[in-house]
Amino acid sequence: xxxxxxxxxxxxxxxxxxxxxxxxxxxxxxxxxxxxxxxxxxxxxxxxxxxxxxxxxxxxxxxxxxxxxxxxxxxxxxxxxxxxxxxxxxxxxxxxxxxxxxxxxxxxxxxxxxxxxxxxxxxxxxxxxxxxxxxxxxxxxxxxxxxxxxxxxxxxxxxxxxxxxxxxxxxxxxxxxxxxxxxxxxxxxxxxxxxxxxxxxxxxxxxxxxxxxxxxxxxxxxxxxxxxxxxxxxxxxxxxxxxxxxxxxxxxxxxxxxxxxxxxxxxxxxxxxxxxxxxxxxxxxxxx
Numbered sequence: 001x002x003x004x005x006x007x008x009x010x011x012x013x014x015x016x017x018x019x020x021x022x023x024x025x026x027x028x029x030x031x032x033x034x035x036x037x038x039x040x041x042x043x044x045x046x047x048x049x050x051x052x053x054x055x056x057x058x059x060x061x062x063x064x065x066x067x068x069x070x071x072x073x074x075x076x077x078x079x080x081x082x083x084x085x086x087x088x089x090x091x092x093x094x095x096x097x098x099x100x101x102x103x104x105x106x107x108x109x110x111x112x113x114x115x116x117x118x119x120x121x122x123x124x125x126x127x128x129x130x131x132x133x134x135x136x137x138x139x140x141x142x143x144x145x146x147x148x149x150x151x152x153x154x155x156x157x158x159x160x161x162x163x164x165x166x167x168x169x170x171x172x173x174x175x176x177x178x179x180x181x182x183x184x185x186x187x188x189x190x191x192x193x194x195x196x197x198x199x200x201x202x203x204x205x206x207x208x209x210x211x212x213x214x215x216x217x218x219x220x221x222x223x224x225x226x227x228x229x230x231x232x233x234x235x236x237x238x239x240x241x242x243x244x245x246x247x248x249x250x251x252x253x254x255x256x257x258x259x260x261x262x263x264x265x266x267x268x269x270x271x272x273x274x275x276x277x278x279x280x281x282x283x284x285x286x287x288x
Contacts, residue, residue: 097131
């Protein structure tokens with residue numbers, strides 16, 4: 001059960017690791033935490049960019065984030081897996097997937113088999129019934145040089161619970177899975193998995209940059225154009241960010257929130273910071 005839950009978390013939050021494709025850059029100060037203010041708000045809210053998965057030894061919630069969690073009234077995540085109904089929806093969406101051997105050509109299957117044996121040490125046929133998406137999640141977890149993995153969102157939920165904060169989400173699991181399926185058709189999903197070694201290096205370099213709060217370098221490494229095409233960017237970033245920014249004003253009027261989303265959702269002209277500024281919000285970095 002513990003392994004299943006970790007796999008589910010990896011799957012959900014690995015979806016938004018990569019998006020690029022000729023992004024228009026927006027220069028930002030180096031901070032992963034941002035303050036959101038507006039004349040319509042009685043108190044500010046905050047925006048945190050996360051790296052969804054880290055080795056336990058690399059992971060920590062900074063003092064400034066802990067301080068904000070003591071000030072705000074709610075924690076808002078991309079999806080809320082602490083909600084049993086949402087977790088069940090995700091489990092059901094992963095049940096009885098199409099077999100990998102049925103999705104791929106024989107040539108593709110053999111290529112992927114070699115990679116899986118190198119990375120996991122087992123033949124691909126052992127994962128045949130998992131489906132490509134779940135296999136992709138397992139492979140992403142293998143990019144980290146450790147066996148003890150922390151989910152940033154899970155740790156934030158635990159910290160929020162200690163502070164008796166209400167938990168909310170920007171979208172439903174069903175919505176996120178729908179975007180994922182449109183962004184990653186079978187052939188494209190296969191190609192992304194086969195980029196394992198390239199992305200492994202960039203992902204681990206991004207974690208180093210993230211720990212230094214160098215958000216520009218962090219996002220630059222995980223949003224190289226090789227990792228996502230225009231179609232995937234549309235469904236995994238552009239449409240989702242717009243939906244979120246449309247929801248955030250009403251949420252901020254009701255209460256002060258900490259919004260925690262993948263760091264790559266913050267930057268460029270489709271990013272949350274730019275879109276909120278376009279709506280008249282003042283967004284400033286929180287350094288201490």
